[in-house]
Amino acid sequence: MAYVVDLIRYPVKGCAGTSLNDALLTPAGLAHDRSFMVISEDGIFRTQRRHPRLALIRPAISTDGTRLTLDAACGAGGTGRFGTLRLDVTTSAPRRDVDLFGTAFQGIDQGDEAAAWLSEFLGTPSRLVRVPPEHDRIADGLTSGPSGYADSSAVHLLSRASLALLNQRLAEHGVPALPMNRFRPNIVVDSHKDHDSGGDRAAQPHAEDRARRISVGGGELGYAKLAVRCAVTLVDQEAGARRGPEPLRTLANYRRAPSGGVVFGAKFSVITPGKLSIGDEVVVQEWGDAEL
Template sequence: MPSRPTVSELTYYPVKGCAGVSVRVAELTPAGLAYDRAFLVVGADGVFRSQRRDPRLALIRPEIGGDGARLTLRAPGFGALELAVDTTSARRDVLLFKTAYRGIDQGEAVAGWLTEVLGAPSRLVRVPPEHDRVTDGLTPGTSAYADSCALHVLSRSSLDLLHRQLAERGAAPLPMDRFRPNIVVDGWDEPHTEDRARRIAIGDTELGYAKLAVRCAVTTVEQSSGARTGPEPLRSLAGYRRTAEGVVFGAKFAVLRPGKLSVGDEVAVSTWGEPEG
């Protein structure tokens, strides 16, 4: 491990539930990494689609271009779809965990493409510029269509400990992408140090701890194939990471100061607290 804690991975997820985009440098906005969960796939009823029920979302690989003005979607066995991002059309209602938000429908072409890939009627919406969601936790903030808070932070040492737990059960190690973090920290020797960090400075930015990340069935989906793989890692995590809220792994943070951050930046914790749960 490096001699000091640093950022080892930065990933944003333009379309909620779809594949992530790994970058070396990112702009951090009040709502998280630029373009993170800016788009949402919904059913005909406006309810969001998730890998919980639609694991094939993992096969869709988005790319953002033109400073957010263009979106390209690719999936194995399907032609690429490119569209100009619409930020001005009429808003429609969407539901994310039974909470009502608004979205800008991106049209029939991408709706047809998603319906074919996922095998179920689907549409794509973009978060509107006036989106004013307030997220919960110890430090309130905002986010686009993320499950809750703007950023998910996970340390390499936490995953290393999980690998030891998996090995005891005869299970294979899992890649970091099973947990879909935005920021991976290397150099924290103690697993789950992210649970105790209350204020973190990275590059030009500052983050405030919100809450632990409760894990769900998405962690059982192999991100490269879109296939469910069985009870792991939830089975092993339940043995040592169960709280009153559920099985937890990683932590959620709000943005206190936007700016630029990069892979290799030092992760400096200015305030510590006791782990929740």
């Protein structure tokens, strides 16, 4: 058996996540997950690939989504604070064109105060936008489904067993273990069984690759695709800075997809919305073949 051991929401794309005890699974993923995005003045989304300091911004969103707080830490070793911004979220402001991986969408601009705060902290002109209610993006994959400003499908699921295997391989090369937050999952699962027992597929590393339909809490997920990893995994999420070639160098040795790219974890679309909680059992209703 596998269980939910962490639920993480990222209200602002590219910024820090918040662990939750309970979360509402909506058709577009965890409620308020990646519903805001930082953009350049010409509408192109900002990412830790080029702006690792985004990791130092810790957003908090009210349950009803009407109030957003941005709290900025100084990074590893810092004791001071940059400052806190509190915003009343608007859904009535003018829309503006935004670009996400070359695809055009719309965003609701959250005003000059947010823009000034982000521009100063990131050191480059920036603005904050929110997903509009009329946002109709459908992410592709084996199971397609609605998605906000996530890279692709709405839910990223990763097991502790997969991370344990990676850290074992890193240790063989004298590289320190990496934390789960390098991979920015929404749902982290673990099993009470010994990872080496081999008796339960859900307890094996990368079992999430083969899970095609999952029941968890009051919701249901459908497998979309493997999660292709990028340079964001090189960013120390506590320091807001890039740190060397790992984990991509090691993952490239055993997690390279036939179609190209390094993969780690899996993306899912929401089939049935519902409430999720820490400790919920994760039941795989349908298994498929691994793509690697």
